[in-house]
Amino acid sequence: MTTRPSRSASIPIPRSTSSLSPSRNIESVISIPFAAPGRPRLSSAQAFPHRSNAADDHRGLGVSYGTRGSTNTAAAYSPTRPTARSMTLAAGPGRGSVRAPSTFEPRVVRASGEASRSTDTACLPSTSPSRTRRQSISGVRGTSAQRPISTYNTPPPPPVSFARPAYLEHSAFRHMLQTESPPALPPSRKNEPTYEHHGYPAAMSPPTDSDDESNVSPPRELPSAPPSIVSHDQIxxxxxxxxxxxxxxxxxxxxxxxxxxxxxxxxxxxxxxxxxxxxxxxxxxxxxxxxxxxxxxxxxxxxxxxxxxxxxxxxxxxxxxxxxxxxxxxxxxxxxxxxxxxxxxxxxxxxxxxxxxxxxxxxxxxxxxxxxxxxxxxxxxxxxxxxxxxxxxxxxxxxxxxxxxxxxxxxxxxxxxxxxxxxxxxxxVLNTPLDSSLLDVCSPNRDVTTALRTSSAKTPLSEEQTKDVINQLVVSYLEHHGYVKTMRTFQNRHEDVGLPPQSLDAVQPATDDHDVDMSGEATLQAPVTHADTIEDDVERRTKIVKAVIAGDIDTALADTTSYHPTVLAAEEGLMLFKLRCRKFVELILEASELKKKMRSRTGSGYGGGSGSGISMARDESPVIEEMDGIDEDGMDVDDEGAGPSSPLPFATNGVASASTAGPISIPVRGNRRRSSASPADVGEVGLVGTAAQYETALHQAIAYGQTLSSDYKDDSRPEVRQLFKRTFAIVAWEDPMTAGGIVTEVVGHEARVTLANELNQAILKSQGRPTSPVLETLYRQTAACIMQLGMLGVGSAAFADMPKEFLEG
Amino acid sequence: MAPKQSIRKEEWGRRLHDVQVTKNDLNRLIMDYLVIEGYKSAAEEFSQEANLAPPVDFESIESRMVIREALQRGDIEDAITRVNDLNPEILDTNPALYFHLQQQKLIEYIRHGRITEALQFAQSELAPRGEESPEFLSELERTMALLAFDCSPSAPAGISELLSPAQRMKTAGEVNAAILESLSQGKEVKLVGLLKLLSWGEQMLEEKAEFPRIGQM
Structure with missing residues (x-):
């Protein structure tokens, strides 16, 4: 489903073999995983001999200083903004360079461009105040007395630092586009009413200290880390x-x-x-x-x-x-x-x-x-x-x-x-016609033959067919994730709305594209006709998935055995092994839960009775809440499972015939919940009873584990050995749920969800269905195409912003 | 042109895997479809089952659908009344939409052979508007041509199509979109956009690279 392991698949392009200094590479290189090797676009200037970035800067400074020394005339070098320039022209050649030693500071009125440059040279690129000042529209610079002005004595200016310009936010690849510094507030467009040449407001405003934050222009609202289709390590x-x-x-x-x-x-x-x-x-x-x-x-x-x-x-x-x-x-x-x-x-x-x-x-x-x-x-x-x-x-x-x-x-x-x-x-993009290949892709019973047919002649989809495709996408998605009620409602409703009203047929003149309509309806009918069996199937699958999430492995195993026997046998019984390991985990958790109860009772001095029952319930509440939280945010199919059929570890209790369980024979208990496991009952039985229960539970767990161990001792597959080791390790912890680290990873609720997902996918796979919903595959395929296009220099791809178009709002 | 790049299945599979999309994202795409297409009860169920906040008031879906059904039935007058009940500004601010509704009404008159009423309606309601814009006028002309052919199948396709269910759906779609817009809700089904982007992207990429198409993984 949506479990997404860490995305680490950035593939750095092998840099040129005549690799120069690393810093040079960092400076100029575009690190793109999706490199088109033969394409010059993706590599940069590394073929040229070049020095490091720092050296570059030194030299840059040296050059300009040297030049300035020789041709220090305002005409040749007047970096000021228009307003300042107008004064410059009036003032004549004495204006001098900004970076000259501050012997010359004719006016306090300075234009933003000039001032910002001196800021540039003086401030570290990463200090955000300097950036902010630079963006200031009315960036009036104060007297430069306290502002260090570059002189020959100051260190060479750092690389120019500015945020990614705002207009680039329109690119879907914006997260990869970077200036030298990490993106911060991008400058918004100046919005003064006039752009008169000599009328920069900067010059009109009274001089103030530019450190004063009141001059900061209203920062452009940055989208708060919108989802991206690219990984962030590509720059x-x-x-x-x-x-x-x-x-x-x-x-x-x-x-x-x-x-x-x-x-x-x-x-x-x-x-x-x-x-x-x-x-x-x-x-x-x-x-x-x-x-x-x-x-x-x-x-x-x-x-x-x-x-x-x-x-x-x-x-x-x-x-x-x-x-x-x-x-x-x-x-x-x-x-x-x-x-x-x-x-x-x-x-x-x-x-x-x-x-x-x-x-x-x-x-x-x-x-x-x-x-x-x-x-x-x-x-x-x-x-x-x-x-x-x-x-x-x-x-x-x-x-x-x-x-x-x-x-x-x-x-x-x-x-x-x-x-x-x-x-x-x-x-x-929205004018792109859809063609018939999508019918195959989205058809619920797609198999290899239809997939091959995709390459055959394509015809444009009619409006009806487009609707069918979408409906199939929706149904298969709902079905995949077990949204049974929605699916049922949708399909019923769908029949009402999808077909044209009958009164219309009577007066409708004959249309010449009947064939197309018919084929459209045929595909539409397919899921509806078999709705009952499909729904049953989904319901059964959902029940199994929910059972796993609720920790009720016995039910999950029993139902899987009855309805999807091949699932457990697949991959030499790997899924069965995983489920049995989980069963062991549940048993251990149950025991540890009882032990905690015992301890809390001893500690708090309660001898037993209903009062202690309440106190225990309270003790458990953090765990319950935490789990419920996960339930709601993480997995959706567990809505029911998380509610009445408590997600607590002791929901299942004990195991029958564990010792006789072979690799394929599955331990199943008919009555999976022993009433004595509920908190209230425990309270009544009292401390002694709890202790006894604990003993029993622990022994059962250990016995189950021993059976498991002997059943799989000959299975030398690495994943089996690994899982086995991890599973048994949890016995060493008194309370695995709170132990943290890998232990909690093994026992925690997330592990149940993951296992449930795996089981869901395994069942779907056994039925010859895709393991992720077609919709998800479609989305991923689309995003990968766009990404690839972007990397191949197709600029339009930058404006096909999937997160923006599909996920936001 | 650089030679076509070839991307192998494993590599492509990895990229598919790297795409960032969550189940919740996809759920919202589904919800978007249910809402825009007016599957009210399904949207309600889904909101519960998938634990998604409903993006709009479910009742608005209902009324939108009633209007759409009226249009698909051919009951234009009912639809106009209901749209005005919902929000009178929708038609006030959309002269083109209002004209298309009136045009549909004229089509329904003609469909049912109520020629006198059709003429009267055209003269009193549509003709003045036809003078407003060339687009309206040409639409009016096209519609009136239906009378000339007396609904016979021999009419040119461009004219007989006015009687097709597709024409009703088109009008219904316009109204639906206008209502959605008035609710500040997107009016394009995002899933359709996704399919189109997929087609667009695959076509573009095909020119540049060999890669596994959808359905070939």
Whole structure:
């Protein structure tokens, strides 16, 4: 049924043999169990020589510092947000770098982007306050006096830390998508009414200490750990920063990995360009991926290309010039996809513009936005066959950009965009026609021949047939789990509703698809016609299952023997052995329960009588309650069993003919409950009686165990030996129920439920039925398909969110 | 294109096993079906047997079903009255739904050969609405064409299908969905969605990989 052992089946991809430093792998690797070995998409840049992450950072810092030292002009390096920039421009070249020693702090008014960067460099990635501050919409930074500003003396900045952007919550694989840090509060989209260029509220608000929590923007409500169809140990790393490795020498990368600045003589001709890409490729499991680039300075010509590139595209070319690269160019607004002269696409862009760059893996098209407005889809087949990375290229002195991979809220409402696309994909899914192969899959008496027939010609299902399929799914599910009453009611009702009203038939004109209708009805009738026998069968099975859960192994054994004899003999009597072991456990529990009673009576000074009966009942109550709790949450078929026919271990008592029981002959007692076992009776019999009962119970248990031992002494199967050892070990504990650990695992209520499940499945199997309900198989198959699709780069799969569509709400 | 990947049965079996879904999840899928399709007593039983909280008031299921049965019987007037009893806003805010109900009523008139009433009804109720939207108008035209063919089987399929039980079911389904929506309850049966997703997923995956289809494990 639903017992689910720990999911440990993540299969790490064997990394490349030329394995580099482990940390490098951790940084860039996508650990995917469902690897498509031949697919470049799934491996990342490990083929390139590279140093460790830490070294990367060092170097990144070194590079940018070095550059800054030589070209310390505001024009070349102005990382500020628009507002700040407007002041920067006014203030002229003296503005300086944020990370310069704090000798220069012209104004208290600082834009959020800038301030957050200094936070980035100064704070540990894992400290959530820093994240929170970063997300602050009105993230007004106070005087930076108490904020450490990076200097040459400070340690190198840690990897940029930000939460998974909110729009990625629409991906069914969101749990696998990670930035460097564990996901926390994702930034919500900025929702200021205006996006006027120089009107960031950050600049308008009075300066306050950013540590003040009052500035925190309302956090986006995160779904509380929604169920996922993937295991959590698979991680797809999102792009978080420009690579220090895969960038042209003329570009410097800032310490936080977000800024790119062009340095060097301005070049003429297409020969000279400089591009950079991110460390991590874009996982297609995002469904849609989006990032934004702010043009800090377009220099003189604005020869800036924003887009995507495959891993090995030449860094001396602008994105869009080479094969496997795509770009939107600022100087002419053209789009380029492996072409020399572009195609007219959108407006030009320049200093202060924020260009958004998205890729939609459901259509394998890209789209761009300018200052929060969608320009439109562009390019075909992007990201389909090759991994792509965010990439930016520049050509002239003075050009500089700053990227937002989700560090801050986006200008464009990408969240809405992703949601729309998800709806679109889901609509497509719901428009998928169902075909006749499902009739076989869901048919109640499916066997090998029908399964083989599945591959034959498929015809679309009529509405009636679809209904039949669903009804069969429902009935078989109810039947499997023994929801007898529901099943009966459903089938009765089903006949009423399912068939068209008779009055209609009279006036109904002849339809030409009678054959289809007939076959639909035929399948519909099948379960109904045999309803009686099926119901009897289910009821018998349910009774057996409930008996096991109630600890009444004798009844379970007797009924199984009568109705499903092959079950006990199957696998050389393994099921019988398991049941008999459980029987032994029940006997031991019974004895230990009596002993506890004895002790409690001695301890509390009660001599006997009804009073002690009550006290004992009270003593037991914790156990009862605990079990009832499990009953309700765990197994459903035991509703009745858990009630009147007490789940207490001493529900069964003693065993007859135990000593004569052979491997197949089953010990069965007609009267399974001795009245003396009930608490009230025990109370009346008194201490002496209880002691005697205990003795008897213990002896019976031991005798049963000895028989069991001798019956199976020749069975050397490991699982038999193992179970035997475990079962007998419980004798060593005074109260196995509370001993904890493996002992309680063996004796506890969960063990009964598990055994009952096994028996249920064994019975179903003996009848040639599937051991899990078809519905469950369907669900699992579907989830596995979606997962596989996601891993094979089919972006649409990311928007087929099964837990969301089927399990929530 | 990367070559088709092949996934062996054991590997696939492991993945199936790894899928996270509980019995309770599946129970809720069943409940969703029982509720939306209006199996009231079955839903009640299931709520008890499976220890599931009912997602909606069971009485609302009942009234939904009475309405549906009225529509399937062809008693449109009764259905409209009951929908309005349940929640007058449903028809007020759904002009298309209301039109389809009126159209169904016209169809029933024609079906029973009550031509005079049909004409009168069409002129007084439907024609004014037909002017409201092109969709309504074309539907009205299609329906009126029934008169021309006098319900004969020789009528084109697009017209004679209006007399089929499927047309009643379609209208009933629309009403059902609208009521469910007014109760903020999902209106698509999730089990159907699951089947469709399975078909979609298997088709897509077939292009990319060899894997055991459902029923082949």
């Amino acid at each position: 797809l790393k999102l792009p978080t920063r420009w690579s220090d490795q895969y960038r042209h020498a003329l570009l410097s990368v800032s310490g936080d990995g977000r800024d790119l600045t062009y340095h060097g003589a301005s070049c003429s001709g297409d020969r000279d360009a400089a591009a950079a890409r991110t460390i991590n490729p874009i996982p297609s499991a995002c469904g849609i991926y989006y990032y934004e680039v702010e043009i800090i300075s377009k220099g003189q010509k604005g020869h800036i290309s924003i887009g995507f590139a495959a891993r090995d595209v030449k860094l001396s070319r602008l994105p869009g010039w080479e094969t496997n690269s795509w770009g939107y160019h600022g100087d002419d607004g053209c789009s380029f996809a492996a072409e020399k002269s572009g195609t007219q696409y959108g407006p030009t862009f320049g200093t202060g513009d924020i260009i958004g760059c998205g890729i939609d893996f459901t259509t394998y098209r890209a789209f761009f936005t300018k200052n929060g407005t969608l320009i439109g889809p562009v390019f075909e087949g992007i990201g389909k066959d090759v991994d792509v990375y965010p990439s930016v290229g520049m050509r002239h002195q003075g050009e500089a950009i700053r990227v937002n991979f989700g560090h801050e809220p986006f200008k464009y409402d990408i969240d809405y965009h992703a949601q729309q696309q998800q709806n679109q994909v889901w609509t497509n």
